[in-house]
Amino acid sequence: ALAVSERIAAATTLPRHRTPLRCRWQAQNIRTSFKAPSSTSTSSNDTTPMDEELFDVVVIGSGIGGLSAAALLAKYGLDVCCVESHEHAGGAAHEWKRQGFTFESGPSLYTGLSQFPTTNPLGQVLHALDEPLRCIRYNTWKVHFPEATFVTEVGNDQFIECLEKYYDAEAVADWRKLKEKMEPLARASSALPPAAVRTDVYAAWTLARFIPGLLKSMPSLNAILSDYETFLDKNDINSKFIRDYMDLLCFLLSGGTSKATMGAEIGYMFADWYAPDAALEFPIGGSGALVDCLVRGFEKYGGDLRLRTHCEEILVEKKEGEEEATGVLTKTRDGKKKVLRARKAVISNATIWDTEALLKDCVEGRRQTVRETSTTAATTKSGKIVDDDVEFCQSFMHLHLGIDAANLPDAEKLEMHHVWVGNWDKGVDAEQNLVLISIPSIKDPSMAPEGKHVIHAYTPGNEPLSLWENVKYNSDEYDRLKKERSKVLYQAVARALNNITVEDLRSRAEIEMVGTPLTHARFLRRENSKGTYGGTGWIKKQESGQDGAGAVPVTSAKSNLKNLLLVGDSRFPGPGLPAVAAGGWAAAHELVDFRQQCEILDKVVAR
Numbered sequence: 001a002l003a004v005s006e007r008i009a010a011a012t013t014l015p016r017h018r019t020p021l022r023c024r025w026q027a028q029n030i031r032t033s034f035k036a037p038s039s040t041s042t043s044s045n046d047t048t049p050m051d052e053e054l055f056d057v058v059v060i061g062s063g064i065g066g067l068s069a070a071a072l073l074a075k076y077g078l079d080v081c082c083v084e085s086h087e088h089a090g091g092a093a094h095e096w097k098r099q100g101f102t103f104e105s106g107p108s109l110y111t112g113l114s115q116f117p118t119t120n121p122l123g124q125v126l127h128a129l130d131e132p133l134r135c136i137r138y139n140t141w142k143v144h145f146p147e148a149t150f151v152t153e154v155g156n157d158q159f160i161e162c163l164e165k166y167y168d169a170e171a172v173a174d175w176r177k178l179k180e181k182m183e184p185l186a187r188a189s190s191a192l193p194p195a196a197v198r199t200d201v202y203a204a205w206t207l208a209r210f211i212p213g214l215l216k217s218m219p220s221l222n223a224i225l226s227d228y229e230t231f232l233d234k235n236d237i238n239s240k241f242i243r244d245y246m247d248l249l250c251f252l253l254s255g256g257t258s259k260a261t262m263g264a265e266i267g268y269m270f271a272d273w274y275a276p277d278a279a280l281e282f283p284i285g286g287s288g289a290l291v292d293c294l295v296r297g298f299e300k301y302g303g304d305l306r307l308r309t310h311c312e313e314i315l316v317e318k319k320e321g322e323e324e325a326t327g328v329l330t331k332t333r334d335g336k337k338k339v340l341r342a343r344k345a346v347i348s349n350a351t352i353w354d355t356e357a358l359l360k361d362c363v364e365g366r367r368q369t370v371r372e373t374s375t376t377a378a379t380t381k382s383g384k385i386v387d388d389d390v391e392f393c394q395s396f397m398h399l400h401l402g403i404d405a406a407n408l409p410d411a412e413k414l415e416m417h418h419v420w421v422g423n424w425d426k427g428v429d430a431e432q433n434l435v436l437i438s439i440p441s442i443k444d445p446s447m448a449p450e451g452k453h454v455i456h457a458y459t460p461g462n463e464p465l466s467l468w469e470n471v472k473y474n475s476d477e478y479d480r481l482k483k484e485r486s487k488v489l490y491q492a493v494a495r496a497l498n499n500i501t502v503e504d505l506r507s508r509a510e511i512e513m514v515g516t517p518l519t520h521a522r523f524l525r526r527e528n529s530k531g532t533y534g535g536t537g538w539i540k541k542q543e544s545g546q547d548g549a550g551a552v553p554v555t556s557a558k559s560n561l562k563n564l565l566l567v568g569d570s571r572f573p574g575p576g577l578p579a580v581a582a583g584g585w586a587a588a589h590e591l592v593d594f595r596q597q598c599e600i601l602d603k604v605v606a607r
Helices: 002-011 064-075 121-128 158-166 169-189 203-208 211-224 228-234 240-254 263-273 287-300 352-358 476-485 487-496 502-508 517-523 577-588 594-604
Strands: 033-035 051-060 080-083 095-098 101-104 135-138 140-144 149-153 280-283 304-306 309-319 322-332 337-348 395-404 417-421 434-438 452-463 509-515 564-566
Touching: 051 064, 051 322, 064 080, 064 121, 064 287, 064 337, 064 577, 080 309, 095 287, 101 287, 101 395, 101 452, 121 287, 121 577, 121 594, 140 487, 149 158, 158 169, 169 211, 169 228, 169 240, 169 263, 203 594, 211 228, 211 263, 228 240, 228 263, 240 263, 240 417, 240 434, 240 452, 280 287, 287 304, 309 337, 309 352, 352 564, 395 487, 395 502, 395 517, 417 487, 434 487, 452 487, 476 487, 487 502, 502 509, 564 577
Parallel strands: 051 080, 051 337, 080 304, 140 417, 337 564
Antiparallel strands: 033 051, 095 101, 135 280, 140 149, 309 322, 322 337, 395 452, 395 509, 417 434, 434 452
């Protein structure tokens, strides 16, 4: 039962001060600052003594995964410091303001954050921190498909009306059948929350309360742990449109089509989107409001967030014959360096490829050779932190606009979210074939000045990294390619604004910003990962007769270097707010007593 529990948990990823659950030891509650002895080297290339501080845990990066882990550990009573190179917290979910417009760099579709109970791991983090997030709830989005444009809803059967109007009887019948077949899959996907998982023997205690639900879910176990395309095949879902549409939902959810998305992920989404009275949510104030909740939760429990502080190196020492991470070397924008030591662990929210680059020569002068723990019997000796099964997701093109909304339809007649697909036959993962558009000022007027709209359009993980690999930032070639690759974004936005012309759209623009994979690499410090969206490749198409449950990795923050934990969108189960928050839970529960974890479970998981 424990093994089954861990596998299901791997798949299920998707305010006032309170006393921490356990008091810090008095000695560990004192942050030590001292000069390192001149005989101590922090790197093989730098023997200059420098200031040191001592914490229980040091977190590299304030993305949602890193902040979730940091805030939970602070809640548990540990002394935690989180360092962030950027001037804003939030990583790929940060926002910024210009001329009264609030721009979001990351997610635009949210659900399961503002109401309790929730199965969303990020919503559970917020609940654990006692940080409620105020959201606007709504249930519509507009799709621009090759054969039809229409507004559809989550939470009821209105989608069937759209199918009856624009598609054929097979599509209607297959959608009805799919909803019925998805019910046990959705229940199984929610049977075990990531907050309950740990990787030691005490998992028996944290998982025990979920055993009855897990036993009920046993008939769906193989389906939630296999690729979703296999589920569609086995249930004879043959309508081309329904198969295309499910590929779209899978790609939006995981960065992969149905053959590369685990059944549990789409089951989780179905439980959230197609339950009666389900709704989408938008945080009032945008993604920055979500980040602010996590930062407040972190700091009110004693967490130390340091912006404009870059991690230059993860420090590694050999103790009792085994190498382990012992802290980080940081550098602020004014050039000051400092060592932050970690008693318990270093947690990296950088991608696994960029984390590897931080593991420089150790004090003995040899290259660190650390790779991610393999989840299969076949391991390699690559000397890298990245598992051979992990691949780069492709990247994004972004368009950020602040426009004059004069003579456009009133906000109540425009939709906040739009999805444009160019050609189903190319596949939703084909480059320039899928665009998402968010106009948050339609629902939240505070996002833009009166009479204006703020717009974010992007190609979600289908911009080829190879196109940009040898392009120099801000060169003539870069400007040419940026202009060429952003055309589809302008065209999709013009269509979303009731089919105005691109020329009209450009004439309205008071602010225009175009982001590329090189923008990702530069602002998110993803130089070694080329500006990727994150990781993919864990889920493979199931061969006939194969047991999909055997090949599924477990949601774990562990690496092969002692005391180095890894979170973020390059870790299984990949990109997305629920996924990276699940990684935050996993990291936190590598470092705390199971009794503390049980207390949190009593609070955040509905019985």
